[in-house]
Amino acid sequence: MISYLESLLIFTALAIILASSLNLVLGYGGMFSVAHAVFYGVGAYTASLLALHLSNSLVLSILCAIITGGLAGLLLAVPALRVKEEYFVVASLGFQIIASTVFNQWDAVTGGIGGLTGIPPASLFGYEIDSYGAHLVVTSLLAAAVLAIVAALMRSSFGRALRALRDDEQALSSLGRNPTHLRLVTVALSAMIASVAGVLYAYFTSFVNPESFTLDESVMMMVMVIIGGAGTVWGPPLGAAFVTIFPALLSFLKLPSSLLGPVQRLTYGVIMTLLMIYEPAGIVGLLRWVRRRQIILNGINGSNRAAA
Amino acid sequence: MELLIQLALNGLALGALYALMAVGFALIFGTTKIFHFAHGATFVLAAYTYYAAVSEAGLPVAFALGLCAAVALGFGLACERFVYRPMLRSESASLTIFVASFGLFIAAENAVILVFGSSYHTLESRLSRALQLGPFAISPVGLCAIVASATILGALEFFLARTYTGAALRAMADNPELVRMIGLNRYYYAKVAFAVGSLMVVPAAVLSVYLSGLSPQSGAWITLVAIASTIVGGVGSLYGAALGGIVLGVAQNVGIWRLPASWGEGIAFGVLLLFLLFRPTGLIHVFERR
Amino acid sequence: MTSSKWLRSLLVGALSVLASAMPLTVSAQDYSIGVIFPLSGPNVVYGETFSKGVDLAVKNLNESEELPHRIKTLYEDSRALPQPAIIAMNKLVNVENVPFVISAFSGVTKAIAPIATRRKVLVMNGGGVSPELAGLSPYLFNDIPLVNDEISALLPYVTSKLHLRRISLIYVNDPFGQGVLGVFSAQCPKLGCEAIPISISPTASDFQAEVAKIRSAKSDAVFIASYGQQQNVILKQLRDGGINAQLLSYSGIDLPDTLRLPAAQGLIFTVENVDLGSDDPITKKFNESFRAVYHSEPSFYQVNYYNAVVLFAACVKRLVAKNQPVTGENLLQALREIKTFNVVGGTVSFQPNGTVRQAIQIMKVVDGQPQPLAVVK
Numbered sequence: 001m002i003s004y005l006e007s008l009l010i011f012t013a014l015a016i017i018l019a020s021s022l023n024l025v026l027g028y029g030g031m032f033s034v035a036h037a038v039f040y041g042v043g044a045y046t047a048s049l050l051a052l053h054l055s056n057s058l059v060l061s062i063l064c065a066i067i068t069g070g071l072a073g074l075l076l077a078v079p080a081l082r083v084k085e086e087y088f089v090v091a092s093l094g095f096q097i098i099a100s101t102v103f104n105q106w107d108a109v110t111g112g113i114g115g116l117t118g119i120p121p122a123s124l125f126g127y128e129i130d131s132y133g134a135h136l137v138v139t140s141l142l143a144a145a146v147l148a149i150v151a152a153l154m155r156s157s158f159g160r161a162l163r164a165l166r167d168d169e170q171a172l173s174s175l176g177r178n179p180t181h182l183r184l185v186t187v188a189l190s191a192m193i194a195s196v197a198g199v200l201y202a203y204f205t206s207f208v209n210p211e212s213f214t215l216d217e218s219v220m221m222m223v224m225v226i227i228g229g230a231g232t233v234w235g236p237p238l239g240a241a242f243v244t245i246f247p248a249l250l251s252f253l254k255l256p257s258s259l260l261g262p263v264q265r266l267t268y269g270v271i272m273t274l275l276m277i278y279e280p281a282g283i284v285g286l287l288r289w290v291r292r293r294q295i296i297l298n299g300i301n302g303s304n305r306a307a308a
Numbered sequence: 309m310e311l312l313i314q315l316a317l318n319g320l321a322l323g324a325l326y327a328l329m330a331v332g333f334a335l336i337f338g339t340t341k342i343f344h345f346a347h348g349a350t351f352v353l354a355a356y357t358y359y360a361a362v363s364e365a366g367l368p369v370a371f372a373l374g375l376c377a378a379v380a381l382g383f384g385l386a387c388e389r390f391v392y393r394p395m396l397r398s399e400s401a402s403l404t405i406f407v408a409s410f411g412l413f414i415a416a417e418n419a420v421i422l423v424f425g426s427s428y429h430t431l432e433s434r435l436s437r438a439l440q441l442g443p444f445a446i447s448p449v450g451l452c453a454i455v456a457s458a459t460i461l462g463a464l465e466f467f468l469a470r471t472y473t474g475a476a477l478r479a480m481a482d483n484p485e486l487v488r489m490i491g492l493n494r495y496y497y498a499k500v501a502f503a504v505g506s507l508m509v510v511p512a513a514v515l516s517v518y519l520s521g522l523s524p525q526s527g528a529w530i531t532l533v534a535i536a537s538t539i540v541g542g543v544g545s546l547y548g549a550a551l552g553g554i555v556l557g558v559a560q561n562v563g564i565w566r567l568p569a570s571w572g573e574g575i576a577f578g579v580l581l582l583f584l585l586f587r588p589t590g591l592i593h594v595f596e597r598r
Numbered sequence: 599m600t601s602s603k604w605l606r607s608l609l610v611g612a613l614s615v616l617a618s619a620m621p622l623t624v625s626a627q628d629y630s631i632g633v634i635f636p637l638s639g640p641n642v643v644y645g646e647t648f649s650k651g652v653d654l655a656v657k658n659l660n661e662s663e664e665l666p667h668r669i670k671t672l673y674e675d676s677r678a679l680p681q682p683a684i685i686a687m688n689k690l691v692n693v694e695n696v697p698f699v700i701s702a703f704s705g706v707t708k709a710i711a712p713i714a715t716r717r718k719v720l721v722m723n724g725g726g727v728s729p730e731l732a733g734l735s736p737y738l739f740n741d742i743p744l745v746n747d748e749i750s751a752l753l754p755y756v757t758s759k760l761h762l763r764r765i766s767l768i769y770v771n772d773p774f775g776q777g778v779l780g781v782f783s784a785q786c787p788k789l790g791c792e793a794i795p796i797s798i799s800p801t802a803s804d805f806q807a808e809v810a811k812i813r814s815a816k817s818d819a820v821f822i823a824s825y826g827q828q829q830n831v832i833l834k835q836l837r838d839g840g841i842n843a844q845l846l847s848y849s850g851i852d853l854p855d856t857l858r859l860p861a862a863q864g865l866i867f868t869v870e871n872v873d874l875g876s877d878d879p880i881t882k883k884f885n886e887s888f889r890a891v892y893h894s895e896p897s898f899y900q901v902n903y904y905n906a907v908v909l910f911a912a913c914v915k916r917l918v919a920k921n922q923p924v925t926g927e928n929l930l931q932a933l934r935e936i937k938t939f940n941v942v943g944g945t946v947s948f949q950p951n952g953t954v955r956q957a958i959q960i961m962k963v964v965d966g967q968p969q970p971l972a973v974v975k
Contacts, residue, residue: 091584
């Protein structure tokens with residue numbers, strides 16, 4: 001029971017890192033990427049190969065994954081510079097499919113569908129991160145750090161410039177920023193953060209193969225950001241928590257396991273469509289709406305009382 | 309060399325199906341500017357309706373075809389009426405509409421999995437057995453795909469060029485403002501575009517049940533192909549979309565001449581990325597420029 | 599209610615639902631064993647076939663009361679893919695603390711083997727046949743002959759008796775298929791045959807390009823190294839594509855629905871040779887109860903998985919006699935000490951690399967039924 005909750009929380013924390021990093025590109029940058037699982041995968045493969053052949057140091061793995069993830073991010077940034085909106089969506093889809101093909105076919109490096117097995121536990125300052133508890137602590141701390149970084153970044157001039165890029169590219173030049181440069185940095189930064197999640201995932205499961213980094217996974221990350229509320233600091237983590245914990249709630253219905261996945265995805269699809277029609281700001285938008293209504297209601301109550 | 313020609317033949321049959329999907333998508337996207345990602349859901353729903361009608365309910369083929377067309381038409385029109393129209397009225401951003409469409413796609417795909425399971429289904433038919441043409445082989449279903457695709461595209465061309473409704477659709481694609489100014493009802497023409505586009509899915513769906521078999525996941529692939537063909541061909545041109553479909557079908561097959569077939573998808577999308585990067589206006593404009 | 603209160607009540611509600619959704623804790627008295635089978639997806643037919651063997655063995659053992667406590671099976675769905683299998687294995691080992699896991703499929707078994715080694719859990723595989731599974735972990739045992747044994751039996755037969763020289767090999771690009779490819783590349787040169795490898799993805803369902811390649815290769819035979827529904831699709835598309843070469847395959851194709859396909863007629867394949875005619879009490883009990891419960895004839899897969907539970911019970915009996923707790927480590931110790939087990943079809947003993955050696959039977963499909971052609975020791 002405890003380990004079950006621990007592993008659920010670890011996956012939630014991973015999802016929070018992924019959703020928050022995707023939010024930089026998708027929510028703030030307005031570049032609708034459906035290829036985020038690629039960077040997650042690059043980070044995971046980097047850490048696994050390092051751990052199997054060189055060193056299982058967590059710090060070293062994260063540093064290396066940031067480099068490889070950032071480079072992969074630059075690859076996606078190339079189309080981001082040339083095409084916009086729906087065309088970029090399609091470019092990122094293409095990027096995801098090509099990356100999946102490479103993960104599957106480059107047996108010598110990725111082990112193909114059989115994957116890389118027997119990844120040893122990570123070590124951090126001489127301690128071995130082996131138990132679920134230790135994984136949970138490390139993953140949660142990193143998730144919190146990512147949230148703090150995203151929040152700080154969005155309050156900085158970088159964040160303002162990024163939002164300007166999304167809403168009105170003309171206005172951006174008046175801020176004295178180069179849109180090309182800004183797009184490159186955002187996509188690369190987002191990819192770096194996602195690859196850190198990949199490192200944690202590889203050490204936690206001690207196994208990686210292409211199935212964890214498919215188009216489906218990218219779509220789930222997009223679902224997290226959209227359902228939570230794109231372009232807000234708290235939306236994507238909320239969405240991530242919802243998408244990871246919802247299946248556990250569904251198991252309450254005692255459905256056969258073969259139906260769980262489809263029921264879950266069917267629900268996400270319907271929620272996404274309804275949200276887009278009625279409240280494109282996601283859960284955060286709904287919460288804001290509830291709060292606004294509260295304030296108005298409190299205001300009315302207050303004025304009634306004053307009148308009485 | 310024989311192998312190369314055989315692969316090109318296979319690619320042509322596959323490309324003909326892609327072309328039908330692509331032209332339907334391009335027609336909807338061109339006239340309404342709606343990025344109808346759920347077009348692939350129409351495909352999956354139509355294909356499974358046909359499969360269930362023929363194989364599980366044992367209905368005659370003609371009746372199954374009618375049912376399949378009704379489902380495709382119903383789903384396309386429902387998307388337009390209940391999802392896109394309210395969003396267009398409230399002037400949602402185009403990406404918001406895209407996400408809604410994506411949500412519809414995910415929901416429909418998983419509804420199909422809930423009913424039929426996630427594994428493959430195929431239908432047996434004498435028509436799927438290959439005919440030998442000298443050293444080459446092509447199945448009658450593949451030939452049907454090529455013929456059906458050519459006929460339907462011809463009919464569409466006639467509709468767009470010679471009828472009043474067709475002319476209005478072309479006007480909407482070229483200049484939506486003008487259409488509004490001369491007082492045409494753009495929601496009516498959007499409905500027509502969705503009806504025609506969704507109906508074009510039917511032959512592609514039915515033939516692919518025989519040609520390559522059916523799985524709920526095939527919807528995602530076919531949507532990507534339809535979108536990619538539209539872009540490779542050149543947005544705004546239906547010929548371009550058809551040509552794009554054929555190019556992708558052939559590239560996917562010929563590309564694996566010396567490689568394992570699992571590279572096919574990667575190669576098809578490599579072609580797409582190259583176009584996006586270097587010829588974002590598509591094939592058609594390459595020719596026009598000459 | 600303010601929004602923060604609202605959020606809090608939502609969280610509390612969610613957690614309480616979560617808590618009640620937890621699997622009911624099994625009685626500490628039960629022997630829990632994990633089972634990782636495909637319970638959904640295109641390979642679900644194997645999961646259904648295999649679990650009949652496991653369930654029957656558990657039922658018979660619990661009714662016989664040979665063990666002081668009941669055996670309880672905890673099923674997890676692998677979809678025959680490594681990644682869901684890893685999640686399932688982590689859950690079984692870390693949450694349910696099972697000492698013994700029954701697995702199937704090469705990719706799945708290969709993926710969970712390192713966890714078995716690290717967490718000291720005994721894994722018994724009765725379905726995966728990749729040669730890579732030999733000696734993969736001291737905790738992994740395969741009570742099924744691996745596919746190298748099958749191919750070593752098949753290839754001399756088809757080259758000398760049937761004079762097939764050029765063999766196209768359609769193989770799934772996963773640990774199982776790569777294992778088959780390895781055996782072909784090692785054996786073909788010695789036997790004077792030539793293998794033309796064609797790899798496919800485990801999720802592919804359109805094989806027209808492969809058919810075109812096979813046609814242009816002008817081979818005498820086509821060996822199909824795939825599994826589940828994909829086999830049926832390959833068979834159908836090979837026939838539709840007008841390929842008339844002799845079709846060959848291995849034990850994974852031995853599913854009644856597959857062998858009944860028109861495209862499967864004349865197919866030659868191999869299976870392990872199980873002697874169900876033997877009259878020892880275990881085999882007799884298996885034959886009788888299988889027919890009584892399922893009203894059909896058992897397949898060798900069901901024998902293997904029945905035996906997986908029988909092996910577990912034998913080890914537990916020894917531990918009970920020695921008054922030791924049933925842990926993965928102790929089970930391994932017991933398995934090494936017992937050496938030779940009485941199981942359905944006779945006796946079985948494991949080689950040092952955790953595999954069994956058994957005679958192989960070569961079969962041909964005639965009118966939808968497998969007919970024996972030869973037995974290779």
